[in-house]
Amino acid sequence: MDIKKELRVNDMIETLEQLVKIPSPSGNTEQVIQYVATYLEELQIPYTLNRKGGLIATIQGENNQAHRMLTAHVDTLGAMVKEIKSNGRLKLTLIGGFRWNAIEGEYCQIQTLSGETYTGTILHTKASVHVYRENEERTEQNMEVRIDARVKSEADVRHLGIEVGDFVSFDPRFEVTDSGFIKSRHLDDKASVAILLQLMKNIKQEGVQLPYTTHFLISNNEEIGYGGNSNITPQTFEYLAVDMGAIGDGQQTDEFCASICAKDASGPYNLKLRNKLIDCAQQVEAYYKVDIYPYYGSDASAAIRSGHDIVHGLIGPGIDASHAHERTHQDALVNTAVVLYTYLLSS
CATH class of the missing domain: 3.40.630.10 (Zn peptidases)
Structure with a gap:
């Protein structure tokens, strides 16, 4: 056989x-x-x-x-919402052992306790090179989630049902190449x-x-x-x-x-x-x-x-x-x- x-x-x-x-x-x-x-x-x-x-x-x-x-x-690996910031963005706490730079720029999903799902992007707080010149180490304090929703305040975010403790998962971006490589989180x-x-x-x-x-x-x-x-x-x-x-x-x-x-x-x-x-x-x-x-x-x-x-x-x-x-x-x-x-x- x-x-x-x-x-x-x-x-x-x-x-x-x-x-x-x-x-x-x-x-x-x-x-x-x-x-x-x-x-x-x-x-x-x-x-x-x-x-x-x-x-x-x-x-x-x-x-x-x-x-x-x-x-x-x-x-x-994944994350949880640690804090809802006053500007409508989310601070995270990591689940599992990995570095913050490994998820910078990654698309993500926030799953609420009610079962609703919202998408977002994980970014440095000073992401725009046209505005900021600092090149800081990536840490919990300077990384955040930009939610794909019209939110500009903590109240806006809570109105969506997003709360501290909600799970955040990362887009796997699964792909198989013609040469047989499998790329994915x-x-x-x-x-x-x-x-x-x-x-x-x-x-x-x-x-x-x-x-x-x-x-x-x-x-x-x-x-x-x-x-x-x-x-x-x-x-x-x-x-x-x-x-x-x-x-x-x-x-x-x-x-x-x-x-x-x-x-x-x-x-x-x-x-x-x-x-x-x-x-x-x-x-x-x-x-x-x-x-x-x-x-x-x-x-x-x-x-x-x-x-x-x-x-x-x-x-x-x-x-x-x-x-x-x-x-x-x-x-x-x-x-x-x-x-x-x-x-x-x-x-």
């Missing part, structure tokens, strides 16, 4: 586009979780929702005494969610029997540090986070590989599981790299910190400019999916 052909990369990319276009900053993920739930219902794959709002799909395996868990997260980690959904679809439609009962956790609080450290069954012996591979100076990871993490800011990942992933990649001649991510933590490391007695690992598609204007290539999705598919079938 040609695993790469069976995995249908175009389906993965289509799912990814739908996922990134659903606003889901950490703390406001109900809509995107519902999308995943509907996807699984169409495949007749059972799932449960945890109290935190995450989703756990389960596929029974030959061995129900030993379980595996794979996780990817649908929550993304929120590839971290919706690219991995698309991969897991495609894997479950293939397993279900092809009638594949997994050696172990396997849980697929779609977590919803990873960007703030605690997405996948609960709902792990006592039978779970291997826990694999599927999340982006970090690219930059001194890194081996590129936009075409499956990136296998040896160590991140939390410490080393399990050596035996890392070697198993490498072996799976080599079996199917998938392009992979082993790397160390210096400023990074995953759902798997969160599970270890919370005290679970599990073997933990981390793999994902290489993604450039993480937490900024991200880009990957369809080859990275395919290579990661092929390694994971081989891993799921391994005993």
Whole structure:
């Protein structure tokens, strides 16, 4: 069987586009979780929702005494309204770890508690070069949202229903180039969610029997540090986070590989599981790299910190400019999916 052909990369990319276009900053993920739930219902794959709002799909395996868990997260970076300014603009507080300059000039959406949505643009308070000469560092104090509405005062804004605490999401600007590059915000980690959904679809439609009962956790609080450290069954012996591979100076990871993490800011990942992933990649001649991510933590490391007695690992598609204007290539999705598919079938 040609695993790469069976995995249908175009389906993965289509799912990814739908996922990134659903606003889901950490703390406001109900809509995107519902999308995943509907996807699984169409495949007749059972799932449960945890109290935190995450989703756990389960596929029974030959061995129900030993379980595996794979996780990817649908929550993304975003912001909240911190203050309604007297000039009718909004001051923000960030959700997740990123720099203010990474969102300067970005289109955004403000979602009110009543369900209304307003668009806007994130700008420096002194954006016009024809008026201002200062070149200041971008901070919470000098960045604001210009709302696409006739507002000139705090009262005008409140009349729209916009209040402190409303969620603000960023326009993903999803695009696939003729050369196979995928450019979008929120590839971290919706690219991995698309991969897991495609894997479950293939397993279900092809009638594949997994050696172990396997849980697929779609977590919803990873960007703030605690997405996948609960709902792990006592039978779970291997826990694999599927999340982006970090690219930059001194890194081996590129936009075409499956990136296998040896160590991140939390410490080393399990050596035996890392070697198993490498072996799976080599079996199917998938392009992979082993790397160390210096400023990074995953759902798997969160599970270890919370005290679970599990073997933990981390793999994902290489993604450039993480937490900024991200880009990957369809080859990275395919290579990661092929390694994971081989891993799921391994005993």
